[in-house]
Amino acid sequence: MMIISIANQKGGCGKTTTAANLGALLAQKHKVLLVDVDPQGNLTTHFGINKADQKHTIYDVMLNGRIEEAIIRKDGVDIVPSTIDLAGAEVELSGKIGREYILDNELKRIARKYDYVIIDTPPSLGIFTINSLVASDYVLIPVQAEFFALEGLTQLMRVVELVNSRLSRNLKLLGMLITMFNSRTRSSKEILEDVRKHYSKSLLKTVIPRNVTVTDSTMAGSPVVRYRKTAPASKSYVALAKEIERMLKVK
Numbered sequence: 001m002m003i004i005s006i007a008n009q010k011g012g013c014g015k016t017t018t019a020a021n022l023g024a025l026l027a028q029k030h031k032v033l034l035v036d037v038d039p040q041g042n043l044t045t046h047f048g049i050n051k052a053d054q055k056h057t058i059y060d061v062m063l064n065g066r067i068e069e070a071i072i073r074k075d076g077v078d079i080v081p082s083t084i085d086l087a088g089a090e091v092e093l094s095g096k097i098g099r100e101y102i103l104d105n106e107l108k109r110i111a112r113k114y115d116y117v118i119i120d121t122p123p124s125l126g127i128f129t130i131n132s133l134v135a136s137d138y139v140l141i142p143v144q145a146e147f148f149a150l151e152g153l154t155q156l157m158r159v160v161e162l163v164n165s166r167l168s169r170n171l172k173l174l175g176m177l178i179t180m181f182n183s184r185t186r187s188s189k190e191i192l193e194d195v196r197k198h199y200s201k202s203l204l205k206t207v208i209p210r211n212v213t214v215t216d217s218t219m220a221g222s223p224v225v226r227y228r229k230t231a232p233a234s235k236s237y238v239a240l241a242k243e244i245e246r247m248l249k250v251k
């Protein structure tokens, strides 16, 4: 069983899109649990789940545990949904001893049932992202092929180190994933070169292209790999899933 966090405190870099598509693809062969730990609840929406119907969500899990009760089955994946209520949990948890380990403890109990657990995190380095990193074996970092994309990566890598040193975990970097790459713009190519230069060993081979079908699929409440298999982004996500499966088998 592998637990993978998709993290980057930079907003809109493709975390949720990557979590949804990777989850949908891995679920074709494996048992997959998706965990939405973002108050925005975008991953929940990606699977067409109606947030208003959810009685037990990640909010309840963070405050009262019992993750089993929060899992819903949707189109072949298990998912722990999130709603805006989660935003309030940050304050409710402040000062609680051991609050960094809540998700870790919850997932430990049930993770044996799954081959992969994929966690989508919010665009911040707050308590929910820390909970996700602490619970994970690997972190996957999407990097949008745009200017300023590299800002904050040093800080993120420092947080990964802190999780390992201060919270005594063994969190490994699965890799950095270039997303929304546009081969026609100079900025996209420059970002790819920059990441190659600074993080050569960590850069994943697969690059996700900018593709308008991704937006259409999100609006339709379905990951693009299900919405249109032949879309360029779908093909790249298939390549990514294979690359990750290969990497994790070797390690």
Ligand SMILES: Nc1ncnc2c1ncn2[C@@H]1O[C@H](COP(=O)(O)OP(=O)(O)OP(=O)(O)O)[C@@H](O)[C@H]1O
Pocket (backbone or CB within 6 Å): 010, 011, 012, 013, 014, 015, 016, 017, 018, 038, 040, 042, 121, 122, 123, 179, 180, 181, 208, 209, 210, 211, 212, 214, 215, 218, 233
């Ligand atoms: N490959 C792509 N091509 C075109 N649009 C994309 C692509 N990937 C993601 N998008 C769009 O970019 C926006 C941001 O993507 P996404 O929600 O996955 O980012 P995020 O990192 O999860 O954002 P946040 O930090 O707010 O959680 C969405 O509208 C999504 O549909």
Ligand SMILES: [Mg+2]
Pocket (backbone or CB within 6 Å): 015, 016, 017, 038, 042, 043, 120, 121, 122
């Ligand atoms: Mg998101």
